[in-house]
Amino acid sequence: MTTTPHPYRIGIDLGGTKIEVLLLDPDGRPVLRERVPTPRGQSSTYTDILAETVRQIKHALAHIPDGESTIGIGIPGIIDTRSGRIINANATRLIDQAFQADIARQIGRPVAMENDADCFTLAETREGAGKGHAMVFGIILGTGVGGGLCFHNKIFRGRHGIAGEWGHIAVVPDGRPCFCGNRGCVETLISGTGMAAAYRESFGHELSAKAIVERARQGDANCLTIFHNFLDDFGRCVGGIISLLDPEAIVLGGGLSNIDELYSDGTALARRYAFHPDPQTPILKNQLGDSAGVYGAAWIGI
Numbered sequence: 001m002t003t004t005p006h007p008y009r010i011g012i013d014l015g016g017t018k019i020e021v022l023l024l025d026p027d028g029r030p031v032l033r034e035r036v037p038t039p040r041g042q043s044s045t046y047t048d049i050l051a052e053t054v055r056q057i058k059h060a061l062a063h064i065p066d067g068e069s070t071i072g073i074g075i076p077g078i079i080d081t082r083s084g085r086i087i088n089a090n091a092t093r094l095i096d097q098a099f100q101a102d103i104a105r106q107i108g109r110p111v112a113m114e115n116d117a118d119c120f121t122l123a124e125t126r127e128g129a130g131k132g133h134a135m136v137f138g139i140i141l142g143t144g145v146g147g148g149l150c151f152h153n154k155i156f157r158g159r160h161g162i163a164g165e166w167g168h169i170a171v172v173p174d175g176r177p178c179f180c181g182n183r184g185c186v187e188t189l190i191s192g193t194g195m196a197a198a199y200r201e202s203f204g205h206e207l208s209a210k211a212i213v214e215r216a217r218q219g220d221a222n223c224l225t226i227f228h229n230f231l232d233d234f235g236r237c238v239g240g241i242i243s244l245l246d247p248e249a250i251v252l253g254g255g256l257s258n259i260d261e262l263y264s265d266g267t268a269l270a271r272r273y274a275f276h277p278d279p280q281t282p283i284l285k286n287q288l289g290d291s292a293g294v295y296g297a298a299w300i301g302i
């Protein structure tokens with residue numbers, strides 16, 4: 001650990017579809033923020049992702065007068081604390097790669113790297129909805145379900161680096177298969193994909209999570225059934241988090257965090273399922289929106 005303050009901060013948010021780069025000046029103001037597509041498709045490889053990430057870091061470094069900066073990267077996967085290699089990544093080309101070490105070697109300086117849900121949680125804890133709370137659990141509800149835990153503005157990683165990965169608690173023994181190898185994970189229930197799958201299995205045709213929620217609000221009986229089950233599953237799973245960790249606040253992010261009912265009915269259900277007669281745990285909508293991931297990445301920088 002160095003005590004020399006680095007004036008500039010570079011954050012990289014590596015997603016499945018885009019790589020976002022942010023450069024913060026010594027006063028914490030954004031001076032560069034850009035998005036480029038993540039190399040995808042049949043022919044793209046790990047080397048392509050590595051090269052594009054390095055290119056974006058060098059692009060940001062070129063904007064800094066003396067080139068002195070911290071660098072942090074958020075990734076859609078877990079870095080195994082023992083091997084330094086990536087495990088359980090949605091972006092499968094990253095799996096088993098020493099991504100952090102490979103980048104550090106190519107740019108000739110160390111970089112920090114954390115799971116994207118952890119970066120989200122850190123950003124919302126420092127400057128967003130969770131500000132002022134000593135322990136915050138961050139939840140990403142999107143195509144999958146992620147989570148992260150912050151104590152006193154620091155990411156808590158756990159023994160293996162998987163702390164907060166509640167999306168892969170297997171809760172339905174004969175449930176839908178999950179990419180992680182388990183069945184009936186939380187992610188198969190309360191993600192957008194999970195809601196759409198529940199509808200398809202019950203009614204035999206496709207409907208997106210967004211459409212299900214909209215039609216439920218208009219009184220469509222089939223959609224109401226699916227949406228009620230979704231809110232009840234959300235309540236049970238989040239109620240379990242409250243019982244396990246008793247966080248001071250929970251912050252929701254991801255596409256599904258825009259569903260207003262999560263903050264009324266969903267929150268009431270979560271509190272009902274928690275192991276306390278009158279829990280007060282606030283379940284809050286994120287304040288930084290799309291920006292949380294890349295700001296969190298900038299703040300973990302070394």
Ligand SMILES: [Zn+2]
Pocket residue numbers: 167168169178179180181182185187
């Ligand atoms: Zn799973």
